[in-house]
Amino acid sequence: MNIKFIPSLFTLSNLLLGITSLIFTMEDEYIISASMILLAMILDAMDGRVARRLDATSTFGKELDSLADLVSFGVAPAILVYALELKSFGPAGLIVCIAFALCGAIRLARFNVLNVSDYFIGVPITAAGSLVALIVLIGHRVFIPPMVYPVLMVVLSYLMVSNIKVRKY
Template identity: 40%
Template sequence: MESDRPSSAGPARATYRPPGLRGLPLRFVVPNVVTLLALCAGLTAIRFAVEAKFESAVLAILVAAVLDGIDGRIARALKGSSRFGAELDSLADFIDFGVAPGLLLFFWSLHDLKTVGWAAVLIFAIAAALRLARFNVMIDDPDKPAWMGRFFTGMPAPAGAIVVLLPLYLHLSFDLPESRALTLVEALYVVVVAGLMVSRIPHYSGKTIGRVPREAFVFVLFAVAAILILLASFPLQMLIGVSLLYLAMIPFSVRAFRRLSEQDAAQNAGTSPPPADGAA
């Protein structure tokens, strides 16, 4: 009679390996490491804000914004995009561009308004969270026209973090006098930027920028080098210019979005699109 026990002379048992412990290609790891570096920069900005090192905190948020701008490009270049990376990026963005700028402004001046100042910080942080959640939902929309990839719906969180700190840049650059009335204006400005983030106002997106034309390569390289030199030499003044330029571009992005939307609607209806701006 044969025994039901397995024979000790049988083949060796396969080593059990829990799911998820298999090796991951390096192309999936590198973009997530960049995202974690951006998160570290955002958390470091909070530390600098607590220590009243406001200029260092601004630079840390700027570093986080730069890293956030390249982690997605690295993932696409390496074909290492993943759902895990997208979720990690959203969580890091909330800390970097929702929590850190708000706390920086509160520790700098909004604490003088007590509850009102804290309410402005909360509104900004909530707006950043809602903006990121909406982005995650809309990115999976299969019916979105290709031309809409040239725009963001609402001010993106990294841009909101840079723009909302404009009052701080002005104070640190020009040593403006402090007053309760001015602080109230700053709190109102924070709420306005929060409103732009959760609004449906279109903003130009830089994610569609592809290859640089060969004939423009030298010019682009020179422009990038000049911007980096100016940013390193006059960081706050450059951030003032960038913030004002970004705000000034909003009407142009709205106009371009409406024109493309009308052309798309006309094409879908089978009619000729409206003439371009300036056409007879």
């Protein structure tokens, strides 16, 4: 039995959760949507570990992982926060939403072409998108001023494309 496909199943499950998050956002189920993003984070953490353990790392897997990450941690959180809060900011909210997803794409493309193994350059999209989802979940329990969301999104957008070094764990 060929076990080399197993890491891709984790990655595709991550993507599935990102798509599911988008669907729940369209249904105004923001808590479930945010939860899907956080579950995707768990699967994203597992796919690389499984690939290394099974000696099944590949360029295909790296590219598939980036595509899944763009949906689960770039597009899904951006649309979630847009529907929840940014829509009320009009065109500025839309620009913030789009900027987050675009900066995430740039961050992933840069990661794929640089072969730095000791640290990340810029905040990983997984961390940025998961933090956004976590803030949405916290905001469900405690009051978070609406202005926090666009500020958070702009700061995270910048940090994803910045040149700061973030240690790998």
